[in-house]
Amino acid sequence: MKTATINQDFALVLQHIKESGEEDLTGLSESLRFDRRRLGHIVQALQHKGLIVVSRDAWIRLSRKGQRVIRFYWPEAASKG
Numbered sequence: 001m002k003t004a005t006i007n008q009d010f011a012l013v014l015q016h017i018k019e020s021g022e023e024d025l026t027g028l029s030e031s032l033r034f035d036r037r038r039l040g041h042i043v044q045a046l047q048h049k050g051l052i053v054v055s056r057d058a059w060i061r062l063s064r065k066g067q068r069v070i071r072f073y074w075p076e077a078a079s080k081g
Contacts, residue, residue, distance in 0.1 A: 006069070009034075009042050014051065014062065018070050023063045
């Protein structure tokens with residue numbers, strides 16, 4: 001399986017979205033205590049990699065590829081919903 005390369009910040013964002021199911025940019029920024037500009041760059045990069053989907057009203061969720069990446073890097077996460 002070909003997987004996306006992710007750094008620590010990307011991993012934190014993906015894990016948080018996995019746990020919350022769906023998150024908006026403001027809530028994600030506050031939860032992770034990331035500056036909005038920094039988080040905006042991370043979200044844009046994850047979207048470019050096809051790991052997340054951002055809706056028109058700015059809600060962020062994992063894409064199917066993002067779900068596969070989560071299961072690949074954290075197999076224990078598959079049993080958590």
